[in-house]
Amino acid sequence: MLSCAMAPPRGMEQLASLLGVKVALDGFVKTLDEKVCSTETDVPGIYVCGAVEGPKDIPESVAQASAAASCAARAVMKVAQKPTPALLIDEEACGKCGLCVVSCPFEALSIDEEENKVVVDEATCRRCGLCATVCGPGAIELPNNERMQISQQIQSILKDGSGALHPLVLAFCCDECGYSVLDSVGFQRKRYPPGIIPIFIPCLSSLSIHHVIEALSLGADGVLILGCLEDRCHFEEGAIKARSKVEFIKLLLRELGLLENKANILMLSGNMTQDFVSKVNEIADRLRRVKT
Ligand code: SF4
Ligand code: SF4
Structure with missing residues (x-):
């Protein structure tokens, strides 16, 4: 098919820098994922559609516009309805150390000096869960992803599933690309080892080392x-923090005399289904050899 070359309009870079969104190497706006998140930018509340993201025809632009409008409506409703608080902060357990405040990538936390407590800006908080993992006394919980709830999932999978499936691998998957890649693998009816059992968490930044160790120690x-x-x-x-956590876990396993390749990390985009299948097969083969 013949089609004319297309370049981004003049002023694109200035507009992107004004809004704080990233521009790809070809000069068009960079979205989070051109296959599964093609309207979302890395700036919350800014969505794109049409040729600003790259060359496309009118029907595709119109479909993308509907998706962008729906994302924007969802974001507004989330703030307006506030169905649950962004975070649960236990004021008595909190020592006001400020670690969560400096760790938040979105500057959503602050310490109210007058009230002497940590406050969260509900509209800015993205519910990634990073702050909960850095808090020593465990004073922060992410509603619906509380530490105990994740522990209970781990315990119930290992209680019901251990022995029947091997290798049994608990997969801590982020709710974004982790979820998308598994969803796409299922949709495409690709097969992968049945012992890979997912546990969903909002972002890899909310991954707790404690939960990884708990899973391994429970079998x-x-x-x-x-x-x-x-x-x-x-x-x-999230992904960068998760990589350093995995390095730390491997070090810990080495120190404990356990196999460090029991902990694996995969970073994929939602459409990388074949990469997912081949990598998890490699991991399962490796763990199977250890087991026998
Ligand atoms: S990291 Fe934990 S203890 Fe420190 S200020 Fe934040 S909530 Fe309080
Ligand atoms: S959940 Fe994430 S965005 Fe919200 S306050 Fe904690 S670190 Fe910041």
Whole structure:
């Protein structure tokens, strides 16, 4: 098919820099994922559609416009309805150390000096869960993703599933690309080892080392940490933080005399289904050899 070359309009870079959105190498606006998140930019509340993201025809632009409008409506409703608080902060347990405040990538936390307590800006908080993982006394919980709830999932999978499936691998998957890649694998009816059992968390930045160790000590043959590509993390730093946590876990396993390759990390975009299948097969083969 013949088609004319298309370049981004003049002024595109200035507009992008004014809004704080990233521009790809070809000069068009960079979205979080051109296949599964093609309207979302890395700036919350800014969505794109049409040729600003790259060359496309009118029907595709109109479909993308509907998706962008729906994303914008969802974002507004989330703030307006406030169905649950962004965070649960236990004021008595909090020592006001400020670690959560400096760790938040979105500057959503502050310490109210007069009230002597940590306050969260509900509209700015993206519910990534990073602050909960840095708080020593465990004073912060992410509603619906509380530490105990994740622990209970781990315990129930390992209680019901251990022995029947091997290798049994608990996969901590982010709700963004981790979820999308598994969804696409299922949709495409691709097969992968049945012992890979997902546990969903909002972002890899909310991954708790405690939960990984808990899974291994309760008998999981391995853990898989599955999330977005580093430059596509929906919460900016999640994938980078997860990589350093995995390095730390491997070090810990080495120190304990356990196999460090029990902990694996995969960073994929939602459409990388074949990469997912071949990598999890490799991981399962490796763990199977250890088991026998
Ligand atoms: S990291 Fe925990 S203890 Fe420190 S200020 Fe934040 S909530 Fe309080
Ligand atoms: S959940 Fe994420 S965005 Fe919200 S305050 Fe904690 S670190 Fe910041």
